[in-house]
Amino acid sequence: MVTAERLAERRLEIAAAPDLQRLLAHLTERAAPLLARLPPVPEHKALLSMDGGVCPKDGTALVFDPWSPDAHRCPRCGEVARGIRHDRAWAKYQHLWLAERAAHLAALAALGGAPAAGARARDILSAYAARYFRYPNADNVLGPSRLFFSTYLESLWVLNYVSAAWLLRAAGALDEATERGVNIVADEAATLIGDFDEGFSNRQTWNNAALAAIAVWFEDEGLARRAIEDATGLVQHLRGFRADGLWYEGENYHLFALRGLLTGAGWAALAGLDCFADEQLRERITLALLAPARSALPDLTFPARKDSRFGISLAQPMYLETWEVGLGRLGMGDAGWGTREVSGWLQALYQAPATKLELFESYLHDAPIAPIPHPPSRISLSWWSLLEMPPALPDAEPWRPESVLLPSQGLAILRSGARYASLECGPYGGGHGHPDRLHLTLHADGVHWLPDPGTGSYVSRDLFWYRSTLSHNAPRLGGESQPMSDAVCEAFDAPEGGDWAWVRGRWGPLNRAVVSGPAYLVDVIELTGGEERLLELPYHLAGRGDVTLPGRWEPGELADEFVSRVERFVPEGRDAVPIVIEHAAAGARLTLHLGSAAELLRAEGPGVPGSGSQATFYLLRLRGRNARLVAVLEPTTGETAVHGMTVAGGAVEITTAKGVERHHDDGTSWRVQTPAGTVQLAGPVESEPPFKPILEIDPARPPTGAAYRVAHPPALDGTLEGFDLSEPLRLDAEDQYRRAE
Known part of the structure; x- marks a missing residue:
């Protein structure tokens, strides 16, 4: 935010900068409908529900139109949905949009000399000052809120609300009555937001920002x-x-x-x-x-x-x-x-x-x-x-x-021209993490061949699919999703100016090595351990295609509520390795060579979020104590370079148009023998040192207290009968704090 002195300086900068002048003109044009009439202020607090704000026919998110409080159009089928639950879903965005528009209008008043914009900004501020306590602090999902169902949304809203008031006051355009209303709203918002500290969370950054803004407003x-x-x-x-x-x-x-x-x-x-x-x-x-x-x-x-x-x-x-x-x-x-x-x-x-x-x-x-x-x-x-x-x-x-290892994230990225491959080999990632350690992403020639699907709606059933290992290109054991745990990056090497790079990650008894060359990727997963286990590896390939090897698809089994049309591939003849799968999309092609004697399944599951359709994926299945899955992936828009592959012991031989290239896993390094010479990739990765705070203001101190032994268990009947009362019971430590609405 800015001071009155900075506003004066900024006006001079805008006058001298063509880009800023054009941005000011754009903002002025966008504000015209707001000056013509006051947008509708929601009468309701926002509500989070499974059916509000989505089309009853196809589940598509309804269009947010700030000028249409009770008619909400589906962008897919064109139908208009009505009803209180849709209205309250609309109210979430409308509350946020109105506060943002107040700041927009106040900025025009402060920097563009637009008194009408300042007047409309004051109208919005006053409208909420008059209504704020009518919205109940109830029906919340994640912390206290009057306008919304979560505290962080209140923070987003009040930041724009206070910003609008601050700009108007700095420009001398805030009257006393409006300022009193802002004071009332800001004071109550500070109480709500300050009552819910989320610890280390992306949302808490906004809560902190909102409290800082209110603190500056009130000095x-x-x-x-x-x-x-x-x-x-x-x-x-x-x-x-x-x-x-x-x-x-x-x-x-x-x-x-x-x-x-x-x-x-x-x-x-x-x-x-x-x-x-x-x-x-x-x-x-x-x-x-x-x-x-x-x-x-x-x-x-x-x-x-x-x-x-x-x-x-x-x-x-x-x-x-x-x-x-x-x-x-x-x-x-x-x-x-x-x-x-x-x-x-x-x-x-x-x-x-x-x-x-x-x-x-x-x-x-x-x-x-x-x-x-x-x-x-x-x-x-x-x-x-x-x-x-x-x-x-x-x-x-x-x-x-460039190719890079982000060590704290555990994300290794191997780039080669327009090709991008990455391996997940780091921490789980907290409550928003997925069970996808050792997941492989591949993007090449404009096609997202092996995507990470992310997450769709938090209130839709398919959330459980997108938060499963099976929805990723990541290995799983025993037919179950990975437990919440971390992986580590053991090796990474991407020599500057070189054609080859590699990464090896480990998760529990599994390690995965991905080697990137000029034309293809080598993908090797190894399971080690003393007990026999079931290893499964999905490949969610974009585009359309099939196995090129002669054979047939028979009914198969893959237990999952989101999976259908499960088939297993039965090749003709006894020599069925390697199996080659080809997929095409957008004028490009991906060839997947599978060099291990594993069962190959094909099934359908939900496509990437927003696709609204099912998508085919493949799954390799192998049972053993020391199992190994080897694959070669070649994305291209022209002739393929890989003509075949064989796996013998720890070596992978790949026949290319230029000759045979031999890959050797040497434990801590990877060696590639090509007709042009030998490439040695090393790069063992050391573990990161323990985290140290940037700023140690008040070191955490563990709570202390007296705990006395009693001869017989208390009745726990709501009285203090049976407890030793010689020392007071203190509940003043942060981890003992509880909030009741």
Whole structure:
């Protein structure tokens, strides 16, 4: 957020910068319908339900139209849904949209000299001040809230609400009556939000940001210290962005938490802590800004790891704005490491193809969203960019992603031209983690051949499918999903300028090695142990195809509530190795050579979220004490390079158009003998040192107390009869706190 002095400086910057002038014009145009009439303010608190907000016919999410409170259209079938549950689902986005519009209008009043916009912003602020206590703090899912069903949504809302009031006051456009109303709302919101500390969570970044904003509004030093510096405050939440920069819950929640962090950091600066002026904090934030760029898929979507939305472009306006604001903050200090990298990444995103816009709780600037794709542009972002983005993008080298190991995340990425392969070999990832250790992702030639499906709706039954091992390209044992546990990366080597790279990960008794060469990938899974176990490995291939080997499909068995049409492949003849599967999609082809004597199944399960259809997948099944599955994957748009493969002992021989290439697993290294010479890949990975907090403000102290032995168990009848009362019972430690609505 900004001061009155900074607003004056920003007006001069806008007058001198063509991009900022065009952004101001865009925001002025977007505000016109708001000035014509006051949008509807929901009469209801938002409600989370399984059927509200989705089409009764096909389950598609209904279109959010801020001007249509009681008629909600399905984008797929065109039917209009009505009813209180749909209205209350609509209310969630409407509350958020209205607060965002208040900030939008206030920014126009403060920076664009638009008194009518300021008046409409005051109307919205006053409307909520009059209604706020009518919304009950009940029917909540995740913490207290009046407008919503979860505390973090109240935080998102109040941040825009207080931002609007702050901008109006800084511009001298906030009257006393409106300010009194804002005071009442902010005070109650602080009580609700402060009553529910979620610990280390992506949502808590927004709760902290909201409390910091309210603290600055009231000049409350104690609340500011709690929101910014306490054990679960804004600064300590930087620990969620691990040493490699990526948030521990994956890219989807990384981007959400990063936007919350930057929002809170703006308010923290007004409270006296400039995160970008502190070298250590600035470095961690810079790593966080760059982390999604390092793991991005070739089509500039983020991989749907853990609980993530699938197929979401990183060129979405909300994400562009996050990097623009981050770049603006980096530029306020001495320009150095990070500034050019973020600028280069932004320039790559602005050159991306037109993107279908998505609905986000923390960014509703474009609602109602048009169904046609929208080219990414810095001159069509929201009011926050008008306040903080750089007047122009700094010059930078083109963005060139490289193979990389993100050690804290345990994500190893092997890039070769437009081909991307990654292996999950790290921590589970908390409550949003998936049982997908040693999952393999493959994206090549514009096709997401082996996707991580992410997660669909949290209130849909298929959530259990997407949170299963079977929905991933990851191994499982005993026919069950992996238990919640961590994997480790044992080796990674991607020599700069080289054609070969590899990674080996271990999870329990399993290890998986993926070797990337100029034309193909080698994929080897090994099971070790003293007992015989059932090993299964799914491959969820995109496109359409089948086995090329002569044979037939017979009914098979694969017990899972989401799986149907299970078949097993019976090859003709006795020599059935290797089995070759070919799939085609979008003018490209993937050939999968299976070099192990394993049972091959084919089945159907839910497709990737949003597809609305079933999809075919394959599964290898093998029982043994020391089992091994070997595969070669070749994506191409031309002639195939791999003509055959054989597996003998620890070696894999691959016949190519240029000759035979022999692969040897040497334990701690991988050796490739090609007609052109021998390549040795090593790179053992050391375990990361134990986590240390960035800032140790108040070291945690374990609770202490007296516990006396009694001769006979108390009756536990609601009285103190039978207890030793010589010492008081204290319930003042944080882990003893309980909240009752």
